[in-house]
Amino acid sequence: MDLHDLYGDIVREHSMSGHNLRHLEHPSVVVPGRNPSCGDEIDLELSVEGDRIKDGSFTGVGCAISRASVSIMLDLVRGRTLDEAAELARLFLAMEQREPLTDRQLDALEEAVALKGVSNMPARVKCATMPWHTLLNAVEVARGTD
Amino acid sequence: MIQGSKADFPFFAEHLQEGRPVVYLDNAATTQKPYPVIDAVRRYLTESVANPHRGAYQLSGEATSRYEAARSRVAAFLNATSSDTVVFTKNATDSLNLVAESYGRRHVGEGDEIIISIAEHHSNLLPWQRLAQENGALLKYVYLDETGMFDMEQFRQALTDRTKIVAVTQVSNVTGIEFPVAEIVRASHDAGAVVVVDAAQSAPHIPIDVQALGADFLAFSGHKLYGPDGAGVLYGATCLLQDMPPISVGGGIVEEVTERTVRYMDPPLRFEAGTPNVEAAVGLHAALDYVDAVGFSRIRRQEQELTGYLVRTLQAIPGVSLYGGTEGVARHGVVSFNVGSVHPHDVATILDSQGVAIRAGHHCAQPLLNFLGIRFCCRASLSFMNTKEDIDALSDAIISVGRWFDGSA
Numbered sequence: 206m207d208l209h210d211l212y213g214d215i216v217r218e219h220s221m222s223g224h225n226l227r228h229l230e231h232p233s234v235v236v237p238g239r240n241p242s243c244g245d246e247i248d249l250e251l252s253v254e255g256d257r258i259k260d261g262s263f264t265g266v267g268c269a270i271s272r273a274s275v276s277i278m279l280d281l282v283r284g285r286t287l288d289e290a291a292e293l294a295r296l297f298l299a300m301e302q303r304e305p306l307t308d309r310q311l312d313a314l315e316e317a318v319a320l321k322g323v324s325n326m327p328a329r330v331k332c333a334t335m336p337w338h339t340l341l342n343a344v345e346v347a348r349g350t351d
Numbered sequence: 352m353i354q355g356s357k358a359d360f361p362f363f364a365e366h367l368q369e370g371r372p373v374v375y376l377d378n379a380a381t382t383q384k385p386y387p388v389i390d391a392v393r394r395y396l397t398e399s400v401a402n403p404h405r406g407a408y409q410l411s412g413e414a415t416s417r418y419e420a421a422r423s424r425v426a427a428f429l430n431a432t433s434s435d436t437v438v439f440t441k442n443a444t445d446s447l448n449l450v451a452e453s454y455g456r457r458h459v460g461e462g463d464e465i466i467i468s469i470a471e472h473h474s475n476l477l478p479w480q481r482l483a484q485e486n487g488a489l490l491k492y493v494y495l496d497e498t499g500m501f502d503m504e505q506f507r508q509a510l511t512d513r514t515k516i517v518a519v520t521q522v523s524n525v526t527g528i529e530f531p532v533a534e535i536v537r538a539s540h541d542a543g544a545v546v547v548v549d550a551a552q553s554a555p556h557i558p559i560d561v562q563a564l565g566a567d568f569l570a571f572s573g574h575k576l577y578g579p580d581g582a583g584v585l586y587g588a589t590c591l592l593q594d595m596p597p598i599s600v601g602g603g604i605v606e607e608v609t610e611r612t613v614r615y616m617d618p619p620l621r622f623e624a625g626t627p628n629v630e631a632a633v634g635l636h637a638a639l640d641y642v643d644a645v646g647f648s649r650i651r652r653q654e655q656e657l658t659g660y661l662v663r664t665l666q667a668i669p670g671v672s673l674y675g676g677t678e679g680v681a682r683h684g685v686v687s688f689n690v691g692s693v694h695p696h697d698v699a700t701i702l703d704s705q706g707v708a709i710r711a712g713h714h715c716a717q718p719l720l721n722f723l724g725i726r727f728c729c730r731a732s733l734s735f736m737n738t739k740e741d742i743d744a745l746s747d748a749i750i751s752v753g754r755w756f757d758g759s760a
Contacts, residue, residue, distance in 0.1 A: 206704045212697075212755050221756070243696050243712055244727040266726065268694035269756060329700060 210322030211329070212269065219276040219316075220269035226276075227262045234346045238265075238275075238339030240331055245271040249339045253347045256286045268332050270323060275336035277316045282340065291344045293317075294337040300324065301334050355645040357736050359385040374707040374744045379524055379552060379685050379732030382577045384634075391637035392579060392630050402626055404603055414629055421632035422619070428639045429569065429586055430560040436592065438585040438619040439632055443551040444474035446570035446585035447518070449622060450547050451478035453595040454568070454587075455516060458545070461487035464514045466544070468493045468501055468530065469722045470523045473715040475549040475570075479518055488515075494722060499676035501530040503538075510542040517546045521553035525716050525723075525730065526675030527658070527685030529553065536565040545591065551575055555734070556654060556683040558647045561586055573631065578638035582631035585622075592618035599624045645735065653735040654684050660739055661686050661731060664746045671749065674723050684733040687714070690749055693756045695729045701755055705748040 232250035239246055247265035251258055261279040278297070282290040296310050297317055301324045311318050323333040357363045362383040363372040375383060395417060401408070403415035419434070426434040440446045455478070459465060465479045469492050483490040491514075493506045501519070510517075517539040522529050532548055539546045547568040550559055554571040561569055566586070573582030587595075597604055597615060601624035606614040615621045642650070662682070665671050670691040676682055690698050695711035702709055710730045713720050720726060731745060 208701060208704045208755065211700065217755065244694075246726075266694075268696040270697070326700070329696070332696065 206326070211326065213319050213322070215277070215316050215319035216269065216273040219273040222276065224276070225262050225279040226264065226272075228264060229260055229262050232262075234343050236339050236343040236346055238335045238342075240267075240271070240335050243268065243332065245332060245335055247271065247275055247336065247339070249275065249336065249343050251343050251347060253287065256288070258282050258285055258287065258290055263336070267335075268329075270320070270329055270332035271335055274317075274320055274333045275339075277320070278336050278340060281315055281317055287344045287347055291341060294340045294344075297337045298334055301330050353385075353387070353641065353644045355649060355735065357738075359387075359641075360736065361386060361389065368706045371706050374741045376707065376709050376731040376733065376737065376741060376745060378555070378734040378737075379575070379730065380710055381574050381580075382555065382734055384579065385577055385638075385641050387641045388578060388634050388637045392634045395630050395633040400629075403629055404620070404627075417636075418627060418629045418632050421636035424636045424639050425584055425586075428559070428643075429584075430562055431586055432562065433589065435617070435619055436561075436586050436589055438587065438592070438622045439627060440570075440583035440585050440622075441581055441628075442574070442583035443549060443570040443572040445583050446568075447475050447547065447549060448478050449585055449598055450568045450570075450587070451482045452598045453622075454545070454591060455479070455482045456486065457595070459483070459486050459488045459515045462513060463488045464491055464509075464511060465489070465516045465518065466491045466493060466506070466509050466514055467518045468520065469495060470501070470525065470528075470530075470716065470719045471518070471520055472524050472549065472551070473717070474551075475518055475520060475547070476718065479516070489513075492718075493519075498680050499526050499528050500680065501535070503531065503534060506535065507538055510538060510544065512543060514539070514542050514544040517544050518549070519546070520549040520551075521559075522550075522556065522683045522685075523675070523716075523719070524552045524685065525687050525714050525719055525728075527552075527682030527732075528676050528680055529557070529683060532566065533564050536567075540565065552685070553683065555642075557651065567591055573635035573638060576635075576638055577641055579631045579634035581628045582635035582638075584635075587618070589618070592622075595622075597621050597624060601625050603627075650735040654733055655681075657733050657735075657737055657739070657742065658682050658684055658686070661733065661742050661745075664742050665731075665749075668746060668749055670753070674725065674728060685730065686732075687728045687730045689725065689728050690752050691756070693752055695727050697756065698729050698749070698752055701752050702745070702748040705744070705751065707745050707748045709745070 229250045233253040245267035252260040360383045399413045401410040401414040403418045423434040425437045496502045545567040548566040550571040569586040574580045674687045699711035
């Protein structure tokens, strides 16, 4: 196993930067994400106006993979519509399931492609996918509160 | 010929990670299996498979005698007075659930009390938490003193004439610290309470004498003691087992069944409905023979030396914090720690990339971790067959964590 596939520069930078680790002033939705067996415990906050995600953040604790994943995800979906965010989440989850994605689909995931290497490590896949499952839940909640 | 070293364990020659044997430091989770255990299971599966206690033919008799010989071997291992005190279960969890569901349900009522320690593994916590909730009893916790030891004074104060059950671990699976079980038993008996001992973490490291301890029930798992999975044990004093109903019912446990009634067999068979796991029992028999052949005095000497070396090595690494015990408190092969603020799962992954296997997480002891003020940690756990080179490899791997994460995240 080459650790660079897992802890590349993008992943390490996001895991340590903390620029998305904060509370929003007026979040529209706050959704918990948990990996009980490893102790990843994050709360995802989204501020949604109409069908658009104006801002997003997270709080809580998690491993480097889950922290990087949620941070990259927030940068990716900020400013997108709920539908676009849900589609990106589905693409990301497909990538971690090792489903073949087209170059165009991989391009759409931008920095999140840095987490592709996690799909080779079954024990850590759920660290990477948990934030995106949480995002799908948050999108559902946001739609319900409209 | 038994060496009492890694040479006895084919795993280390057969399983290579990038060309090297694994540095296996997760013995508290489960142990690798020595040749005599593998050979005994293979011999049973090759030569004498039949359903014990059922067939009238010679082969079934042979399976029965192998199964019952394993039971006698366990009784001798625990210095129990009779093999009738030994119930085979799936694992220690299964054993503890049996006590709670069978003995506990009958003897713990509204307003009664159950006392456990804060250091219990979830398997010796949840059966009591559920029983207390469902029967309207009070679940009391005994916490640890500043040295990480079971607080005997607090325990004596918690004991009342309503205390029906005291359930404690003999050795913590997080800190490795041994609790004064014999003393706990004496105080509990004086108060009229029955004591359940979780020996899952102690049985691999120290000789257990149920008579000297005075334990009423004691549970352990064969797979943590070099035996196969599925070889759990519940020891129970005969007078207590006699009066307990089976939880799982079915074949192999009855004297007579009519359309409306049943008369169960005596213990221990009463608690072993269905075809038993004979190969696990046979493997456990061989494992206990193996442990005795190595000898607890040697096991203890090697493990104490290795544990001391492990603690000193970890203390010497900048940024590493150790949990659960002050200097001078004896630990049995288990040390929990964190590396700066790096999440234990990242530590475990980085160690794994260098062929070092440790456990990371909450170790099925969330209330204890909460008491220690942490949510999760790394745990290295030793067996006598580990070496100082294993601990050096662990140390090198931990030092390399800083090359990936500066710990400030």
